[in-house]
Amino acid sequence: MSAAPTLRVLSLGAGVQSTRLLLLAAEGRLPKLDAAIFADTGWEPRAVYEHLDRIEREVAQPADIPTPAGPTPKELGTESAFIPLTQLTGTISRERDS
Numbered sequence: 001m002s003a004a005p006t007l008r009v010l011s012l013g014a015g016v017q018s019t020r021l022l023l024l025a026a027e028g029r030l031p032k033l034d035a036a037i038f039a040d041t042g043w044e045p046r047a048v049y050e051h052l053d054r055i056e057r058e059v060a061q062p063a064d065i066p067t068p069a070g071p072t073p074k075e076l077g078t079e080s081a082f083i084p085l086t087q088l089t090g091t092i093s094r095e096r097d098s
Contacts (some may be wrong), residue, residue: 010036012055012067014048019055026063035066042075 010025010033012018024030038052056067 008033012036012038012052014038014044014052014055019051022055022059022065026059026065033065035068036060037068040069 008031010018010021012022021030022033022036025033059065060067
């Protein structure tokens, strides 16, 4: 009997801890991630977006870790920092080997 596949998703906040977890997974020192998701409020300082662009380009992409992006609350026309789950449905379709 095989166990159900595990979905490993990193909540990427672009701070020290989540960036390090992404690096460790990319290096193979932690289990492979299925995705790294940044919950974009649309109100982050430019430096945060620059950091995210860099770690996506230099860490996530070479390690084949998807970083799916959806609309920001501003793009959805709301002041809320919450993005409905329906906006994320279907953005992660990667299957893991059992």
